[in-house]
Amino acid sequence: MTSIDDVAKLAGVSTATVSRVINNKGKYSEKTKLKVLKAVEELNYKPSTQARHLAKFRKGFNICVLYSERIKKHLISEKNEFIQKSFYSIVLKGIADGAQENKVKMDTLTFNEFIKKNTKYDGILILGSDKIPNNILECNIPIVFIDNYIVGKKTNSIVSNGFDGTYYTIDKMIKRGYKKIFHIHGSLMFYGFRRRFEGYELAMKNNNLFPITYEIKEEEESINYVMSMIMPKKPEIIFASNDSIAIMILKYLKNNNIKVPDEVQLIGFDDVIDATLVNPPLSTIKVFKYEMGNVALERLIELINGKNLHPYVTSLFTEFIERKTTKGV
Amino acid sequence: MTSIDDVAKLAGVSTATVSRVINNKGKYSEKTKLKVLKAVEELNYKPSTQARHLAKFRKGFNICVLYSERIKKHLISEKNEFIQKSFYSIVLKGIADGAQENKVKMDTLTFNEFIKKNTKYDGILILGSDKIPNNILECNIPIVFIDNYIVGKKTNSIVSNGFDGTYYTIDKMIKRGYKKIFHIHGSLMFYGFRRRFEGYELAMKNNNLFPITYEIKEEEESINYVMSMIMPKKPEIIFASNDSIAIMILKYLKNNNIKVPDEVQLIGFDDVIDATLVNPPLSTIKVFKYEMGNVALERLIELINGKNLHPYVTSLFTEFIERKTTKGV
DNA sequence: TTGTACGCGTTATCAG
């Protein structure tokens, strides 16, 4: 392992100068630059990102978290309530905690606020899958996307592994002996919904069952309409794309005097706080929102420190949380 | 940001003692333990993994890379050749380079060798998707899987993003005006093949084209058989699950005097060295094998240092490399 | 059982 000292010695300069050349900061002559680069080459020197982080640490970092107007409204509307309950507020907590540990100063802004503000940041975190203005994407600093992954763009993204969680859960239900498992889903244009769909589909197929799926708009009207079509077919289990849809389904079932889980079982996805508050409490597949925020921040710091620059998607594993809308074992 | 010093001060002990309690190492009285834990709690202290790494660094780590007999044979057979050319040897290089930078001592063993040897390691890297003996999976140290992801097991895995690369490439071909794009694939039991399949399928569907797919065994006989069925249908482009299959297809086409890319175009996946050596050189989707090894090692070190323990899959983006089996723009 | 002091590799600061 070769350190900056080795390079300095070989080049006949101080470590400070080596650092300056490597990071292209401060002043140095062309001559020393060449000496240093030659030594770097010769020793195959790669700076330690850990040590670099520690050294930079003193100054701290400045990042900002960006989201759409829609999400902002969502977050503000919670401020008055005692529990911060939305998906995004938990993600934000994960980011904020990580920021505190890493001496990161963090602003939270909407896309438009950011564009107007024009401050310099070391990196950006983008929250959610709403449309992002192009001039944000084109700014030349590290960006990490949370719960958003656009196929064909090579972005650093943190998402939940909906495929795996769904496959695992549906397979578990089939192993309990159920066969008539239906899937009600939102638009498959969204990566998240599509992965859950695919997990459901594969679990069914691998067990020689035929997948039965219905697309809905995420509104009560649409859901009620589809439910009225579905129920005569006597599903044993309904799996919904997310908790919000599942909860609207639950409402429909109650309004129609259909007993859950006795007559039909119900499974959601996300594990939002509401899932515990409805009656009966919703069985669901938990997304690790806090960890999502945390990991996103860590990834952003990596990028700021120049580590693992090749872009990749990080998919956090989910977990089936069994409450009272399924029958248990 | 609260450091070990703050905790030490509040608890009225030295930093050494705090460290001992936190890491459960060395001796300390129950009384001091309580004092320390209370201070930790109160200050919400979380040790910096970066600093921890730097401190542990002096001792270095011991890890080992495990693979099947099959892969070992593969690797050994290359030893005599001048170019280390296989997929796995490049991954290994990525691991080895990372290991050197991080003062990690690294053994490479087959599963059986490992089981016999019974040495203590700080962590394990498992290479490839061959079957892994259970007693390895059950050993209680951090494991990172490379190019292997078993649905339903919550493992830390590094894979290539076959879905994205395939979607992007097929979409590109369709935008060039081609419609008759066929996919020849290996067993969809393998996660990697399935993701490529899904990327192909979605790209076709989103462009209102009908996906046409054929499953083969990865042997010439099977491929020749399927090819003889396919060619009368006049495909414009054939996309294969990987380069090895693509190269066998290319051989078939040559043997049958079918001109590539004039009469039919061909795309592989992986970008192994052979892809550049065949005639004409193969257009393919590149997997970043070196980065895969590198990222895997970094992830393992994270786990050893107790950082980001929630398991996740890391999917590295791929890239379309256009050579001579496609017609270019 | 506990504390002191140093080292890990890097960068920022300040003096020259």
Next chain:
DNA sequence: CTGATAACGCGTACAA
């Protein structure tokens, strides 16, 4: 333009 040196936070020999 360059060098010396003090941090950054943690773990651990060694001393007490």
